[in-house]
Amino acid sequence: xxxxxxxxxxxxxxxxxxxxSGTRLWPLSRKSLxxxxxxxxxxxxxxxxxxxxxxxxxxxxxxxxxEEHRFLLSEALNxxxxxxxxxxxxxxxxxxPAMAMAARLAQQQLGKNDLLLFCPADHHxxxxxxxxxxxxxxxxxxxxxxxxxxxxxxxxPSSAYGYIEQGESLMGPSTEEVSPIAxxxxxxxxxxxVEKPTSTEAQKxxxxxxxxxxxxIFLTSSNTLIEALELHAKDILxxxxxxxxxxNVENLNGISSNASTQKLTRFVRPNLQSLESSRSQSIDYAxxxxxxxxxxxxxxxxxxxxxxxxxxxxxxxxxSESNQIDGKGYALKSQNTFIHAPNRTVVxxxxxxxxxxxxxxxxxxxxxxxxxxVKSLVEHLNExxxxxxxxxxxxxxxWGW
Numbered sequence: 001x002x003x004x005x006x007x008x009x010x011x012x013x014x015x016x017x018x019x020x021s022g023t024r025l026w027p028l029s030r031k032s033l034x035x036x037x038x039x040x041x042x043x044x045x046x047x048x049x050x051x052x053x054x055x056x057x058x059x060x061x062x063x064x065x066x067e068e069h070r071f072l073l074s075e076a077l078n079x080x081x082x083x084x085x086x087x088x089x090x091x092x093x094x095x096x097p098a099m100a101m102a103a104r105l106a107q108q109q110l111g112k113n114d115l116l117l118f119c120p121a122d123h124h125x126x127x128x129x130x131x132x133x134x135x136x137x138x139x140x141x142x143x144x145x146x147x148x149x150x151x152x153x154x155x156x157p158s159s160a161y162g163y164i165e166q167g168e169s170l171m172g173p174s175t176e177e178v179s180p181i182a183x184x185x186x187x188x189x190x191x192x193x194v195e196k197p198t199s200t201e202a203q204k205x206x207x208x209x210x211x212x213x214x215x216x217i218f219l220t221s222s223n224t225l226i227e228a229l230e231l232h233a234k235d236i237l238x239x240x241x242x243x244x245x246x247x248n249v250e251n252l253n254g255i256s257s258n259a260s261t262q263k264l265t266r267f268v269r270p271n272l273q274s275l276e277s278s279r280s281q282s283i284d285y286a287x288x289x290x291x292x293x294x295x296x297x298x299x300x301x302x303x304x305x306x307x308x309x310x311x312x313x314x315x316x317x318x319x320s321e322s323n324q325i326d327g328k329g330y331a332l333k334s335q336n337t338f339i340h341a342p343n344r345t346v347v348x349x350x351x352x353x354x355x356x357x358x359x360x361x362x363x364x365x366x367x368x369x370x371x372x373x374v375k376s377l378v379e380h381l382n383e384x385x386x387x388x389x390x391x392x393x394x395x396x397x398x399w400g401w
Contacts, residue, residue, distance in 0.1 A: 010115060012114070013062065016050055017098055017120050023378040024308045032068070040312065050120075050123065057132060064099075064101065065088065073088075074252060085268050089270065089275070090275060104222075107223070115221055116221065116225070134301075139219070142220050148219040165211055166188040167190060169187070187296070192289075247269055248268075248269040249268050251264055252264070323335065325341075328341045332350070334349065336368065
């Protein structure tokens, strides 16, 4: 089937997945305060920037995250002048159960032609207009029963991302006036998903020219996703369904006699026993790699999953020696070195290819080539019962710090 563009679309409900631990950005990101809650770009956290990006589609949204971070979630939603349901996971079970719970909850609230937009909380996408029009271009396919994913045009071979192989084009002639941005958007069937490749394999994928980075963003109806879970991961769906049906719900804005007309924010606490019995698996493994009716829309703008300190450094301009300085850092007789020093002076002298990350209670110094190994470092610190592996010296609580 060929899908035509229609920019006058149905309601889209954003669902922000906030459960990541962000261990690759240690020591700034830790279990008690993962990277999505840390101000990384200006004065805003990645979660706040995500909410700002999505509220152009709908100021009502769902956030799925840890019970431990409930007040960080509610405050981010409030600061964005948005409202909705905060699904508070009592235990982390990866994205498949999280998305299944959100879809079941949405079934109780949304119309049959409404769609869910699943987005990670920790991505950086600065072009809001391009992002919104790209999402809207995928709506006809989603309304027709497809799961729509979004792929980023790669600008270099990277082993840090998964890839999507594009299949046949689903572009059709449009008789309607659309924006120049929408004219550039491409939509294809998905041939296959490729897990994070080696550097050599990534080079081959780039040279092939038919592969996109997997952005981990999905647009679909709740019914379509539930049918796909029923087909490919029924055990996960059953646990998620029971956990939502047995959930405890708390209104944060007071009790309303007519809640459907009020802009309420609610804590939705899934049933622990039901969720405990679910296996932990990503939506890619549980559904996407097996499902047939998946299409991909190309996003040609700037995108980063901010998944490593190298990725963070790419958000900072380079000096004449390719150094990137964030905060109070200085690089003298040094090349290709990134310094994150928000609180005190940090000087790099006569070094190259380093990552230097300063926090009040821990400092990371690493060769850039080892940026992806920081996660293993955190596991080692955990094994040594080192408290800096999971918490900061200064810890957030609902009443303050």
